Amino acid sequence: MHILFVADPLDQFKIYKDTTFSMMREAQRRGHRIAACLPQDMQWVSGGLVTATVQQITLTGDVTEWYRVDTTEPMALKDFDAVLMRKDPPFDAEYIYATHLLEQAEREGARVVNSPRALRDHPEKLAIMEFPQFVTPTLVTRSAQAVKDFHAVHKDIILKPLDGMGGMGIFRVKADALNLGSIIETLNKDGAETIMVQRFVPDVVEGDKRILIIDGVPAPFVLARIPQGTEVRGNLAAGGLGVAQPLTPRNREIAETIGKALAPRGLLLIGLDVIGDAVTEINVTSPTCFQEITEQTGFDVPAMFIDALEAHLARAPRA
Ligand SMILES: Nc1ncnc2c1ncn2[C@@H]1O[C@H](COP(=O)(O)OP(=O)(O)O)[C@@H](O)[C@H]1O
Numbered sequence: 001m002h003i004l005f006v007a008d009p010l011d012q013f014k015i016y017k018d019t020t021f022s023m024m025r026e027a028q029r030r031g032h033r034i035a036a037c038l039p040q041d042m043q044w045v046s047g048g049l050v051t052a053t054v055q056q057i058t059l060t061g062d063v064t065e066w067y068r069v070d071t072t073e074p075m076a077l078k079d080f081d082a083v084l085m086r087k088d089p090p091f092d093a094e095y096i097y098a099t100h101l102l103e104q105a106e107r108e109g110a111r112v113v114n115s116p117r118a119l120r121d122h123p124e125k126l127a128i129m130e131f132p133q134f135v136t137p138t139l140v141t142r143s144a145q146a147v148k149d150f151h152a153v154h155k156d157i158i159l160k161p162l163d164g165m166g167g168m169g170i171f172r173v174k175a176d177a178l179n180l181g182s183i184i185e186t187l188n189k190d191g192a193e194t195i196m197v198q199r200f201v202p203d204v205v206e207g208d209k210r211i212l213i214i215d216g217v218p219a220p221f222v223l224a225r226i227p228q229g230t231e232v233r234g235n236l237a238a239g240g241l242g243v244a245q246p247l248t249p250r251n252r253e254i255a256e257t258i259g260k261a262l263a264p265r266g267l268l269l270i271g272l273d274v275i276g277d278a279v280t281e282i283n284v285t286s287p288t289c290f291q292e293i294t295e296q297t298g299f300d301v302p303a304m305f306i307d308a309l310e311a312h313l314a315r316a317p318r319a
């Protein structure tokens, strides 16, 4: 197969932990050819096709000069066997435009994973609203008063912006309501921005668990990201410690239910975040943690993913 990765600049990859890199390595190991481009390398012209200036690359096995560019050339996206959208958030207007170009490429016959439409339809924090049975008490609002009322009921809460990642802009407010007014102003900017507020889930001390769901099937091991020191945030980017653990039966049930609902929408890879048994995020843009789980458990997540990709493409061969 010939696989195009739409991703962030290769030069910025930290290959010892990067999930996209681990996908490329497994794909190349199986004899697939790899190309890469940035979202801004894509374009469409009326009367033509969605094309991208792509780098055909070979992974060298070296840790610093980890890839070699064989050629740089324009190619139609439909001429690849698969296009993997692996650009990291921000989920901003440019991200959305990229999904529209990818959707146009699909109309022309390209096979894009995850589905560009599904990427737009499942904003990572708000997507939990579809599964209220699995969430801790949660409020989505622009109203400062609604947040105060929610705090008065639940006492210990977490406030978060909808467009954050890596723990950015996450605040905890306990029963004393210390700083609540100021935090609300900071996050919702006088009612201009929608925020999410949740009852604090104490199980977070055992970790914010990343469950990978690949074509509807949860991987058998998760990565618990455990907050360190005085931190409430388990994000690896916020200094959280990543510890791989077997998937619990209850978490498996939750992941299977969500996987069954979302995989048919073209979400081949989902990174579900669960604290205790509460789902807090459904990550679909470029879920990570493949390498951490594989290194600690020996379970080969990249192989599970490429198996699923190959099966997915074989199931519905293009016209
Ligand atoms: N309801 C909650 N209860 C306890 N801790 C939470 C809750 N929501 C988030 N956190 C903590 O904040 C961190 C980041 O929150 P999250 O919603 O995953 O946003 P991000 O997109 O920044 O990762 C989590 O890893 C967890 O440690």
Ligand SMILES: [Mg+2]
Binding pocket: 166, 167, 235, 273, 281
């Ligand atoms: Mg998170």
